[in-house]
Amino acid sequence: MATVDLNSVFVRYDLKKEVIEKSVSTSKDVLLQAVITAVVDGDEDAIPGAVNAAFAAHDPMDIIKDGLVKGMAEVSRLWDEGVYFLPQTIISSDAMLAGIEICEEKMGKAMDKKGVVITHTAEGDIHDLGQKIVNALLRANGFEVVDLGKDVPVDDVISAVKKYKPVMVTGTALMTTTMTAFKKIASRLTHDHNELPFVCGGGAVSLEYVNSFDTGIWGKDAQQAPGMAEDAVSGKSWSQIREKYNG
Amino acid sequence: MAKYTKMAYDSAEEMIFGTAKFPVKYGRDFEVGGGIVYPELVPHPRPGSEETKKSLMREYERMVNDALERAVNLGFPGIQIELEHVWQMTKNPDWGGDIAGQTRKQQEDFYQKYGLKSAIRATIADNRKPDEENIRDCKSLELALKTFESSAANGADNLSMESVGGKEISDYCIVRQDIRGVLFGIGVLGSRDMEFMWKKIVDIANKYGATPGGDTDCAQANVAMFMAGGMLDKSVPHTFAAVTRAIAAGRTLTAYEMGAKGPTKDCAYEDPIIKAITGIPISTEGKSCACAHADLQGNLIAAVCDLWSNEAVEYHDMFGGTTPAVFTEILGFDVALMNTAIALGKAKDLQEMFINSDLYRDPHSFVVAPHNAYQIGQALVANNTDYYNRARAAAVKSAQLILADGKMLLSNFEKEVLQKTLRELESFPDKESDFIDQCVNAYKKVIPGFNPANYGL
Numbered sequence: 001m002a003t004v005d006l007n008s009v010f011v012r013y014d015l016k017k018e019v020i021e022k023s024v025s026t027s028k029d030v031l032l033q034a035v036i037t038a039v040v041d042g043d044e045d046a047i048p049g050a051v052n053a054a055f056a057a058h059d060p061m062d063i064i065k066d067g068l069v070k071g072m073a074e075v076s077r078l079w080d081e082g083v084y085f086l087p088q089t090i091i092s093s094d095a096m097l098a099g100i101e102i103c104e105e106k107m108g109k110a111m112d113k114k115g116v117v118i119t120h121t122a123e124g125d126i127h128d129l130g131q132k133i134v135n136a137l138l139r140a141n142g143f144e145v146v147d148l149g150k151d152v153p154v155d156d157v158i159s160a161v162k163k164y165k166p167v168m169v170t171g172t173a174l175m176t177t178t179m180t181a182f183k184k185i186a187s188r189l190t191h192d193h194n195e196l197p198f199v200c201g202g203g204a205v206s207l208e209y210v211n212s213f214d215t216g217i218w219g220k221d222a223q224q225a226p227g228m229a230e231d232a233v234s235g236k237s238w239s240q241i242r243e244k245y246n247g
Numbered sequence: 248m249a250k251y252t253k254m255a256y257d258s259a260e261e262m263i264f265g266t267a268k269f270p271v272k273y274g275r276d277f278e279v280g281g282g283i284v285y286p287e288l289v290p291h292p293r294p295g296s297e298e299t300k301k302s303l304m305r306e307y308e309r310m311v312n313d314a315l316e317r318a319v320n321l322g323f324p325g326i327q328i329e330l331e332h333v334w335q336m337t338k339n340p341d342w343g344g345d346i347a348g349q350t351r352k353q354q355e356d357f358y359q360k361y362g363l364k365s366a367i368r369a370t371i372a373d374n375r376k377p378d379e380e381n382i383r384d385c386k387s388l389e390l391a392l393k394t395f396e397s398s399a400a401n402g403a404d405n406l407s408m409e410s411v412g413g414k415e416i417s418d419y420c421i422v423r424q425d426i427r428g429v430l431f432g433i434g435v436l437g438s439r440d441m442e443f444m445w446k447k448i449v450d451i452a453n454k455y456g457a458t459p460g461g462d463t464d465c466a467q468a469n470v471a472m473f474m475a476g477g478m479l480d481k482s483v484p485h486t487f488a489a490v491t492r493a494i495a496a497g498r499t500l501t502a503y504e505m506g507a508k509g510p511t512k513d514c515a516y517e518d519p520i521i522k523a524i525t526g527i528p529i530s531t532e533g534k535s536c537a538c539a540h541a542d543l544q545g546n547l548i549a550a551v552c553d554l555w556s557n558e559a560v561e562y563h564d565m566f567g568g569t570t571p572a573v574f575t576e577i578l579g580f581d582v583a584l585m586n587t588a589i590a591l592g593k594a595k596d597l598q599e600m601f602i603n604s605d606l607y608r609d610p611h612s613f614v615v616a617p618h619n620a621y622q623i624g625q626a627l628v629a630n631n632t633d634y635y636n637r638a639r640a641a642a643v644k645s646a647q648l649i650l651a652d653g654k655m656l657l658s659n660f661e662k663e664v665l666q667k668t669l670r671e672l673e674s675f676p677d678k679e680s681d682f683i684d685q686c687v688n689a690y691k692k693v694i695p696g697f698n699p700a701n702y703g704l
Contacts, residue, residue, distance in 0.1 A: 010608050014478035014485075018658040079481070085660075086474070086482040087424035094423070124334035126376055126411065129418045129470060136422075150376065176294040176561060177333040204561075209294070 017082070026074055031057055032067040035099065039071025040078075042091030047099045060103035064111060068099040072140055079223075086133070093140035113144040115167035115233045117225075118160050120148035121202075122181045127174035130202040133222040134170055141226035154184045161189065161196065167232040169196055170225065174203035186213045197238040199228055207246055217242045248442065248504050250631045255526030259621035262519075262551045263594050264585050268526025271508050273404040273458050274366025275358040277325055279510045280528025280553040284585045286578030287368070287513060287530050287556040288314045289329040290571040293563070297335045300342050307346045308353070310562050310571045315357045315365070317572035323579040325364030327530075327554055328354070329513070330403070337372040337394045344397025351402030368460055369403035370512065371395050373444075378415035378696030383443060383703075392447060399455035406452050407460035407512050412440020412702065413498075416686075417467040419694050421474065421483060421491065426642070426668045427675065429491050431686040433467045434638025435679070437498040439702040445505035459507040461499070461527075463515035468495035472516065472611055477541055486649060486657065486665035489610035490672075493623050493645035496520040497638030500627070503527055513556035516544070516611070519620035520641070522551055524628055530554035535577045538570070544612035547605035550598050551617050555582050610665075613655050614645045622648060635679035643672050 027033040031054040038046040054063045075092040078084040084092075104110050117138050121128040128150035135145045146164050148156060161169060169189075173179035182200045189196060200210045201219030210218040215238045219225060224245060231241050255268045267280025279285065290310035296302050311328055318326045328350060330336070336343040347369050354365040371394050374387040382388065395406055413436030420428025441462060452459040463469070468491045474480075475488035496517040503509070509527035511518045513536075518529040529552055534545030536558035542548070549555060557574045567573045588597035598617075605612040613619060623644050630640035646669040649655050650662075657665065676682050687699050 006603070006607060009604060012478065012608075012656060015656055015658055017479065018660065082481055084481070085424075085484055087422055087484070087487075090422050091424075124338070124374075126374055127466075129422070132418065133422060149379070151374070175333060177292060177297045177335065180294045180297075 024074070026070055027066065029057075029066075032063070032070075035063060035067030036071035036074065039068055039092050039096045039099070040074050042088055042095050044091070044095040044098050047095050048102060051099045051102045055106065060106045061111070064100055064103050068096045068103070069142070072096045090133070090136050093136050097139060114142045115229065116144045116146060116164050117168045117170065117229050118146045118148060118157070118164060118166045119170045120152040120157055120172070121150035122171055122173040122178040123151055123153050124181075125173050125175060125178040126150050127203065128172060130222055131170070131172040134172070134225045137222055137226050138229060141229070143226070143229050154181055154188065157185050158188050161194065166196065168199060168229050170199045170201075170219070172202040173200070173205050176204045179205045179209065182210065182216065183213045186215045190214050195238055197228065197232050197241050199225065211242065211246055214238075218246050220245075250504055251500065251524050251628050252631055253628055254524055254621070254624055256523055256621070259523065259618040262523060262617050262621070263598060264549060264552050265589050265594070267509070267522065267528035267553050269508070269528070271458060271510055271528055274327070274364070275354055276364045277327065277366040277404070279327075283324070283589060284552060284582040285325050285327055285364075285554055286323065286575060286582050287327040287329055287554040288571060288575050288578060289331050289513070289557055289559045290314065291331070291559040291561045292333060293561060297333055300339065300345070303335065303342060304346055304349060306562060308349055310569070311350050311353050313569045314571040314575040315353060315363060317568065317575045318579060319357060319361045319363055321576055321579055323363075323575070323583070326575065326579070327366045327368060327405075329368040329370060329556070330398075331370045331559060332372040332394070334372055334374060337374060337391055340390060340393040340397040343369065343371065343394040344401045347398040347403040348401035366404040367402060368405040368407055369398035370407040370409065371398065373408055373410045375411060377412060377701055378694065378698075381698070382412065382440070382701045392451065395448060395451045396455070399451055399457040403457055405458050405460035405510065406448055407462065408444065408448065409463050409465040409512065409514070410440060410444050411466040412444070413437035414466045415694055415697055416690055418470065419690070421467075421471045424484065424487055424664065426487070426490065426671050427686065428690060429471075430494055430635070430638055430642060430672070430675070431682070431690070433464060433491070433498050434494045435635050435683060435686070436702045437464065437467060438501045438634035438638070439704075441498060441501035442505060443703070445502045445507060449506035459502075461507050461509055461511035461515065462502040463512035464495035464499055464517060465512075465514050468492050468517065469514060473540060475611070477543070484661055484664040486610045486646075486661045487668060489614045489649065490642050490645050490665070490668055492517055492611060492614055493520070493641040494638045496623060496641050497627055497634060500524060501634075510554050513554065514558055516548065516615055519548075519551050519615045519617055520624045520627070523617070523621045523624040528553035530556050532556040532558045535574065535581055538574060543609040544605045544615060546601040547612045547616055549581070549585065550601045555585070607654050607656065610649050610655065610657070610661070613649060613652070619645075619648050633679040635682050636677075639672060639675065643669065646672065
């Protein structure tokens with residue numbers, strides 16, 4: 001290739017924007033800090049050792065609250081500030097959930113969840129990666145996820161809503177010709193006087209389309225899902241959530 | 248199955264747009280890779296039109312007519328139309344077949360009236376669910392094969408697919424930056440599924456006199472590339488996505504080893520590597536597929552193309568006409584420039600401009616630039632003892648190339664990711680069977696539904 005000056009051709013904004021910030025220590029307790037560090041580093045292998053060691057001085061609920069969840073909060077901060085990419089967040093979430101499982105085993109019961117969220121990928125669509133990311137982020141933020149999977153018929157979504165009584169439903173679709181199922185789901189739910197927030201996103205799903213039917217809230221990316229679910233738990237209506245995110 | 252053990256070209260310099268070592272002729276006086284580049288227009292129906300066969304056929308009739316009419320109005324020599332199946336066209340084999348038949352009649356009409364050269368690619372949807380069913384014996388497979396038959400019987404010239412084997416593993420691993428799983432999901436499982444699928448597709452194509460076209464790692468490497476996104480995105484590291492692309496070349500090559508002839512699928516960004524190895528004509532997409540997604544290799548990816556595509560554009564009105572007409576115009580003038588360069592003996596000059604535009608814009612564009620694609624191809628064929636080793640060699644070479652070129656600037660984070668990825672790749676076992684054992688044990692534990700039997704394991 002010829003040697004050329006490319007400054008007039010493109011600008012590498014990614015190099016200008018790089019954030020080099022490390023995580024901050026967030027506990028004075030050495031045992032809890034080890035748990036936090038394992039979560040922040042996404043080191044699932046280190047979790048059993050760190051959590052089991054912490055049982056010597058802390059009860060399981062404290063380890064969850066002041067170790068695992070606190071570590072995940074630090075991960076969220078690093079992601080929000082552009083230090084972490086999605087994979088670092090996902091593997092930290094895996095580590096945190098592994099730790100919670102150990103604590104729950106110790107407690108003999110599952111920890112209380114903030115609420116149930118039903119997630120699905122539209123009928124005819126097998127592209128469910130976006131949904132899986134939503135699942136991971138919701139679980140990492142304390143929600144119980146009922147994962148209906150991919151290629152889910154409208155009837156199955158309606159039945160699951162009746163069965164699990166969620167605070168929110170999400171739908172993912174890659175293609176415009178499969179997202180048409182979302183309108184049918186919203187229509188069936190509102191017909192049953194159920195005005196659950198119904199967050200729809202993925203691929204070619206547009207704000208214009210999702211806002212064309214009642215209860216529909218357009219999700220720009222998976223990262224928004226936990227915040228929307230928090231709003232639903234706090235009692236915000238679908239129209240208030242739509243106004244906040246799509247307004 | 249004969250595996251590629253040498254390159255079709257003596258050097259990257261020999262590769263150019265519009266010409267392939269093994270041109271393909273089909274359709275209405277349509278030759279791909281025979282000296283000029285043609286546009287490949289991909290229209291997409293509006294939501295709601297898929298409700299009935301009648302409404303979907305009418306939608307396609309309008310879209311195809313608008314494209315052909317614009318091609319004639321602007322004096323384009325020829326065009327390929329891709330019928331990229333929405334789910335309903337494959338779920339109902341008669342829908343896909345009848346739309347292919349309708350498109351053939353429209354193209355014949357324009358050929359007879361005006362002499363417009365044309366061809367049809369039918370890309371059948373792969374609706375198999377690897378983590379939920381036996382993908383070698385399921386309803387979705389049965390319907391897909393029937394739709395290949397109905398499409399070929401009704402006039403599709405080129406049969407293509409975007410197969411999904413190994414996606415259950417690669418989806419899990421791409422978002423965890425787990426290169427072992429990506430190599431396993433794409434390089435090993437994806438290739439094994441390609442071998443299974445393409446035996447069947449080639450048989451069907453031969454039965455009906457159609458051409459087995461090609462496949463794309465859209466379900467995997469494109470997931471990584473799209474998630475990596477633009478310069479401000481923080482989803483998947485760009486260096487990781489670039490290495491994933493090199494792995495995809497090993498997987499996509501399987502179609503051609505099984506008998507596919509090309510032209511390849513437009514969204515297979517690994518295609519420059521495929522052309523270097525096979526000499527088969529390729530379809531690519533870049534700046535003029537902005538209707539479907541953003542692209543960091545908008546010009547570069549045209550460097551060795553034989554068809555030039557828009558990926559997909561939904562049917563709507565614009566000031567300049569309907570979207571199929573507008574994008575036919577955009578693609579048509581893109582290739583007119585390339586064909587002018589060929590006619591004037593300036594093709595290598597234009598190619599150099601294409602390449603320099605984007606070579607250092609992103610690691611992804613860097614690895615699919617012809618000179619790098621060629622070296623990745625060389626690594627692949629030199630290690631073509633099994634699917635694992637060839638994909639691994641391609642991955643290692645891509646990482647080495649990025650790290651070795653000081654002009655390919657990387658952020659500290661991206662560089663660390665790449666160095667870690669390379670270290671991991673080099674640490675994997677040499678024997679494919681050892682790698683497979685390691686991966687089966689690891690991923691069966693964490694990916695519900697992963698069934699090695701789906702891949703003959």
